[in-house]
Amino acid sequence: MSETVSAAELVARCRAGDQQAWADLVERFSRYVYAIAVQGFRLREHDAEDVFQEVFARVYERLDTLRSDEAIQPWIAQLTRRLCIDKLRSGSREEVTDDPDAPIAADDDALAKVDEALTIREAMDALPDNCRDILDRFFARDESYRTIAEALDLPAGTIASRISRCLAKLREELEGRNPVSTQSGGQVNA
């Protein structure tokens, strides 16, 4: 894993032909792209998959056109949003049963939340492995205490308190950081 490596460093390594760096970059942004497509634009699963693969194909092809390695996240966000909009314009969108006539548009609140969540995810990368793993399993993967306990070889009765302690560590990590812009978009050569 590459938790201590910045996204900008991964981009630089990808440009140098490091295939592991590419795998890490995909891993780093896979949840983000998926969440934008499914939560921000409510794409159906197979349409979300098309967008997901197209995003990474274009990133791979055009990595050399990125003006700044630090711009990778807003670039990916912008690219994903554009491809989602293209997909919606092509006529695919999950039916919203209580409002079938709703206009085709992004859910801006959901997109803002996804950006904020990415900031949290980056802060999680600074936590010890066991903390990151336990928080991810419980909240993001929706695993039960028992499943987590078995997977991590821990007493099931300690999982709740570990989660609480890890959340406290995460909060400390966030409070120790400088203010970070979580807005996406605004870049580049997508």
Next chain:
Amino acid sequence: MSAFDQDRLAELIATLPPAPEAWVRAAQELPYARETLDGLVARAEADAEFRRALIADLESALQAEGVEPIEPIVSELRRRFADS
């Protein structure tokens, strides 16, 4: 950064569930797929027999070449040879 209470943190962590593993794997295999694809297409253009074998049974022809018939390679080759 505003202060986060634990409920808000939990909510935000839950906002980014993992993408399906197969999607991630396919995207990670992109460099291998592109490189392999370019080699296969070049060879198919130069070798009519190999081209026929690819068209007749793509997966078997790839396996005979020692190429893992992963989805991006198979679908792209099918697309390229669709009109052949």
